[in-house]
Amino acid sequence: MTTFVYLQNIKIKLAVGRLKIKYRRELNTTENLVRKIGLILITIFLICIFLPKQPRFRYEFQKGKVWNHENLISPYNFAILKTQEELNADKKSILNTIQPIYNANTTTSKEQIDQFNTDLAEKWQSSKLDTTHENIADYRNAGNAILNHLYSKGILSLNNRFQNRSNDKSPASKHYNFTLIQDKVASQKNTADCYTIESSYSYMDDIMPKLTKIKQKSWLVETLKNYITINYIYNDQQTEALEQNAIANISATRGVVQKGELIAEKDKIISNETYQKLESLRKVYEDEGKISGNQNYVTLGQFLIISLALSILMVFLFLFRKDIYFNNRLLVIIMIVIIGMLAVLSWAIKIKIPNLYYIPFCAVPIIIRILFDTRVALNIHLLMVLLAGLFVPNSFEFVFLQFMAGIVAIYSIKTLVKREQLFISSAIILGTYWIAYIGLVVTRNGSIDTIYWSDLLPFFVSVLITLLAYPMIYAFEKLFGIVSDLTLMELTNSNSKLLRELSFKAPGTFQHSLQVANLAEAAIYKIGGNPLLVRAGALYHDIGKLTNPQFFIENQKTEKNPHDELSPEQSAQIIISHVIKGVDIAKKHQLPDVILDFIRTHHGTTRVDYFYNLFVKNNPDKLVDESLFTYPGPIPFSKETAVLMMADSVEAASRALKEPSEESINNLVDKIIEHKLMRGQFNNSNITLKDITESAVIFKAMLKSIYHVRVDYDLSKKTM
Numbered sequence: 001m002t003t004f005v006y007l008q009n010i011k012i013k014l015a016v017g018r019l020k021i022k023y024r025r026e027l028n029t030t031e032n033l034v035r036k037i038g039l040i041l042i043t044i045f046l047i048c049i050f051l052p053k054q055p056r057f058r059y060e061f062q063k064g065k066v067w068n069h070e071n072l073i074s075p076y077n078f079a080i081l082k083t084q085e086e087l088n089a090d091k092k093s094i095l096n097t098i099q100p101i102y103n104a105n106t107t108t109s110k111e112q113i114d115q116f117n118t119d120l121a122e123k124w125q126s127s128k129l130d131t132t133h134e135n136i137a138d139y140r141n142a143g144n145a146i147l148n149h150l151y152s153k154g155i156l157s158l159n160n161r162f163q164n165r166s167n168d169k170s171p172a173s174k175h176y177n178f179t180l181i182q183d184k185v186a187s188q189k190n191t192a193d194c195y196t197i198e199s200s201y202s203y204m205d206d207i208m209p210k211l212t213k214i215k216q217k218s219w220l221v222e223t224l225k226n227y228i229t230i231n232y233i234y235n236d237q238q239t240e241a242l243e244q245n246a247i248a249n250i251s252a253t254r255g256v257v258q259k260g261e262l263i264a265e266k267d268k269i270i271s272n273e274t275y276q277k278l279e280s281l282r283k284v285y286e287d288e289g290k291i292s293g294n295q296n297y298v299t300l301g302q303f304l305i306i307s308l309a310l311s312i313l314m315v316f317l318f319l320f321r322k323d324i325y326f327n328n329r330l331l332v333i334i335m336i337v338i339i340g341m342l343a344v345l346s347w348a349i350k351i352k353i354p355n356l357y358y359i360p361f362c363a364v365p366i367i368i369r370i371l372f373d374t375r376v377a378l379n380i381h382l383l384m385v386l387l388a389g390l391f392v393p394n395s396f397e398f399v400f401l402q403f404m405a406g407i408v409a410i411y412s413i414k415t416l417v418k419r420e421q422l423f424i425s426s427a428i429i430l431g432t433y434w435i436a437y438i439g440l441v442v443t444r445n446g447s448i449d450t451i452y453w454s455d456l457l458p459f460f461v462s463v464l465i466t467l468l469a470y471p472m473i474y475a476f477e478k479l480f481g482i483v484s485d486l487t488l489m490e491l492t493n494s495n496s497k498l499l500r501e502l503s504f505k506a507p508g509t510f511q512h513s514l515q516v517a518n519l520a521e522a523a524i525y526k527i528g529g530n531p532l533l534v535r536a537g538a539l540y541h542d543i544g545k546l547t548n549p550q551f552f553i554e555n556q557k558t559e560k561n562p563h564d565e566l567s568p569e570q571s572a573q574i575i576i577s578h579v580i581k582g583v584d585i586a587k588k589h590q591l592p593d594v595i596l597d598f599i600r601t602h603h604g605t606t607r608v609d610y611f612y613n614l615f616v617k618n619n620p621d622k623l624v625d626e627s628l629f630t631y632p633g634p635i636p637f638s639k640e641t642a643v644l645m646m647a648d649s650v651e652a653a654s655r656a657l658k659e660p661s662e663e664s665i666n667n668l669v670d671k672i673i674e675h676k677l678m679r680g681q682f683n684n685s686n687i688t689l690k691d692i693t694e695s696a697v698i699f700k701a702m703l704k705s706i707y708h709v710r711v712d713y714d715l716s717k718k719t720m
Contacts, residue, residue, distance in 0.1 A: 035328050040314065043335040044306050050339070050346040051302055052391050059282075060396055061264070063275040072264040074281070079253035081280040083272075087252065094246045096165050101235045101242065102156060104182035108231040109151030116143055116227045123223055129216050138213040143224055146204060154180070154194040156232035180232065200228050257281070305390065309383045316379050324372065329480055333371065337364055338384060345388050356392055357458035361385065361402045362409040362429050363469040369410045370473050370484045381406040401436050408432040409466075422470055426463050433459035483533075483592045491536040491595065492517075498589050502543055508554030509545045512651060513538060519647035519702055523695040524640060527687075534640040537598030540591060541644060544582025544599065548574055554655070568615035572608045572629045579603060579631060601641045602648050603631040604681040635681050642685040643695055646673055650699050660707035669699050 059069055082090070117140060124136050162176045175192040195203065204224060208217040257263065263277050264270065270278070313334075317325040324330045341364050348359055364384055369377035385402045389395040412425040434456055441451050477487055490496070494503070494514075503510040517538035524534045549555040551562055551574050563571040582599040612629040636642040649672045657664055673696055676682065682692070 032326075032328060036331065039328060039331055039335060040310055043339060044303060044310060046339050047306050047342050047387075048299055048302050050343045052346060052349055059278070060394075061270055061275070061278050062394070062397070063270055063272065065270055067264040067266060067268055067270055067274075069264070069266065071262060071266050072278075072281075074257045074259055074261045074263055076259050078257055078280060078284045080255045080257060080277055081283060082252055082254050083276060086254070087250065090250050091247055094250060095243060098239070098243050098246055099188070100159060100162055100176070100178045101238045102178050102180050102232045103235050104154070104180055105231045105233055106182065108229060109147070112151070112227040112229060113144060113147050116147060116224070120223075127216075127219060129219060134215055135213075139216075139220055142211050142214055143220065146207065146224060147227060150195055150200050150203065150228060151231055154189070154232040155200055155228065155230050156191065156194050156196065157230055157234065158191060158196060159234055181235075194232060197228060197230070201225065253280075306387065309387055313379060313383055317376070321372070321376060324376070330372075330482070333476055333480055333482070334368070334376075334380065337367055338380065341384060342387065345391070349391060355455070355458040356398065357401070357433075358461050358465075360462045360465040360468070361388070362405050362462070363466045363472070365406040365410045366413060366425075366466065366469045367473055367476070369413055370486075371476060371482055374410055377410050378407070381410070397440055400440070401433060404436050405429050405432045422467065426467060429466065430459060430463045433463070477592075481593045483594055485532065487592065488532045488536050491591070492532070492539060494539075498543060498585075498591075499539060502546060506542075506545050506549035506552070506555045508556075509542050509549065509552060512554050512655075513540075513542055515706070516541070516644070516647045516651050519651055519699055520640075520644045522702060523643050523647065523698045526698055527639065527643070527691040527694050529639045529643070533594065534598075534644055537595055537640065538644055538647065540582075540586065540595050541598045541602045541648065542578065542582065543585050544578035544580065546585060547578070547581045551575070552578070554652075568611040568618065569628050572611040572615075575608050575611070576603075576629075576631055597637070598641055598644055601634055601636045602645050604635040604645060604676075604679070605633040606631055606676070606679055606681065635683065636685045638685055639687045639691065642682050642687045645681060646676065646692070646695055647699065649676070650703065654703050654707070657707075660703075662704060665703050665707070666700055669696050669703070 059072070061067065120140055120143070121136065124139070158174065162178075163174050165176070175190055177188060177190050180187050180189050201221075204221045208214065208221060211217070214220055257277055257280070263281065264274055268274075314325065317331075324334075341359075341361065344359055345356070348356055361384070365377045365381040368380050382403065385399050385406065388402070389399040392398045409425065409429050412428045413421065437456065437459065438451060442448055473484055476482065477484060483491075493499075499510070502513070517535045520538045521531045521535045525531045545552050545555070551571075553561075563574075566574070579599060579602075583596055586596050586599055607626065608629045608631075612624070612626070615629070616624060636645050650669050653668055653672055654660065654665065657668065673692060677692070
């Protein structure tokens with residue numbers, strides 16, 4: 001198998017899975033333990049502050065389902081709340097009884113009639129009509145009579161809202177009663193007794209044939225049209241105030257349940273009437289609890305519940321993710337997410353938003369899944385939803401929907417290496433919400449007609465808001481120095497500024513880093529770990545060589561070796577310094593701490609044997625200070641950093657083989673790994689001897705492919 005095909009197969013396999021990143025533990029000191037306990041107590045305190053404080057109704061129920069509790073007897077008298085449909089019907093009915101208010105403008109008619117009398121002579125003269133046998137006074141008298149009649153009856157504009165109250169389609173239905181306020185006196189009128197601008201014109205057309213003294217009838221009609229305007233003006237503000245006052249007086253209840261009355265019977269279906277009684281009792285119970293309930297006991301109960309939930313979470317982290325448990329910085333992230341989501345829930349309940357499903361609960365498992373792993377995300381989401389279920393109505397429905405959607409959210413981002421996956425994941429979450437909700441409604445009511453499609457809108461809004469989880473992930477990465485798949489993908493891009501500089505200034509080191517990345521990635525995939533992380537660490541592990549690239553043999557372009565002019569101690573210090581300078585360069589370019597760990601540990605506490613042996617040879621009588629020839633460490637503390645150490649050493653050593661063969665490569669890999677074991681370099685990493693052996697097999701196979709080693713086949717040993 002060629003190197004290309006081998007690496008292609010590895011990369012295909014890497015695309016289907018991502019394993020968690022093991023973060024370095026903080027020292028388990030008394031100070032850190034105190035900080036951890038303080039963090040947990042602060043979290044409990046803040047959640048207790050945010051959550052609602054009224055006592056919770058003990059019964060769970062759903063319309064159309066069986067009442068599974070004991071017979072429920074009313075403990076006291078209480079009013080039955082109307083349903084929203086009943087309230088809407090009452091509102092519509094009461095609004096139909098409200099008459100709009102119009103104000104009479106008493107000056108309009110006088111102003112318009114006076115203006116007509118003033119303008120008539122001029123218009124008469126400029127009309128160029130044959131008026132030889134006509135008297136202008138007749139036109140003035142006729143016009144005054146018409147205008148006085150119209151304004152005395154009233155001219156107004158019909159309001160469509162009041163016209164459409166009735167389903168009656170007859171011509172009379174366009175008219176409605178209204179209240180006219182004139183000189184601070186209110187009177188009841190009907191629009192049928194008044195004129196509109198259009199009906200005023202029709203009146204003039206109808207009356208003109210009866211005016212025998214008027215010859216120029218059409219001219220008079222057109223002239224009078226200029227002096228017709230509305231004098232009954234609709235008062236929107238007063239009408240609105242009247243309607244709001246009427247709506248405010250609508251009773252929110254209907255009927256009374258007496259103390260001792262049976263509300264719900266065991267094993268009986270919860271009918272609409274029973275459901276409304278139960279809802280009314282729940283509302284009365286919770287409102288009563290706000291007034292008479294002991295808030296201290298409510299707070300104590302919440303403290304116990306939240307403490308239990310967080311204790312279970314901490315036990316889980318201690319058993320399965322010790323790297324998170326012992327890292328207070330990572331715990332802060334988790335606590336911020338939990339506090340933030342429960343605070344949003346409490347705020348939504350307090351302001352009584354129309355639907356709690358507007359809240360983007362799926363943002364929590366997405367953030368935790370991308371920053372940590374599936375198990376952590378699933379546990380935190382489950383605890384979050386269960387806590388929220390204690391304070392929301394219809395808690396079973398809420399917990400079921402949120403838990404199902406959360407699981408799908410976690411599964412849908414198993415690997416997040418492309419931006420389109422964000423939108424694909426959102427679409428899958430939305431589909432899950434809708435399917436689960438429709439299933440619950442149909443199961444509860446036994447009819448598809450009971451599905452209100454407007455109820456699906458909150459889920460759509462929630463999923464849109466969930467997309468904000470992704471910029472939040474970026475913010476957490478920058479603030480707390482952790483990495484996600486997307487960050488690792490960006491770091492492994494060889495066109496990044498730092499890797500381009502490495503390829504230009506130290507091309508040999510860059511090629512070495514690429515080969516080490518391929519070796520380590522393949523080995524980590526085989527033994528289990530995070531291949532993307534180890535590849536990123538391998539690409540940056542030698543960036544410290546940017547400072548003095550010519551002092552490293554892979555970058556030397558001439559036969560002249562700068563180490564020839566230095567003492568062994570000086571040469572060793574230059575070689576060792578690439579680790580320290582690598583850390584400085586990485587910090588300057590703001591690389592994540594998990595990448596810095598590969599730079600610090602890839603040589604562990606091993607010795608620069610070449611210069612050490614050279615010093616001993618040249619100075620046989622001197623006492624050797626081994627610290628001058630030893631890397632500062634620390635030794636690898638994870639499977640990924642241990643594999644990188646092995647891959648780095650075997651790749652560098654293989655370049656010195658004069659004639660690479662199967663035997664020489666096998667011996668080289670075994671010798672290097674045995675040397676690392678003897679020096680105790682893997683004592684702090686969670687790597688087993690089996691893992692080391694399997695890694696060695698991978699290294700040998702890939703090095704043979706790189707150096708085109710051919711296996712000799714002894715044909716004489718083959719049987720026919």
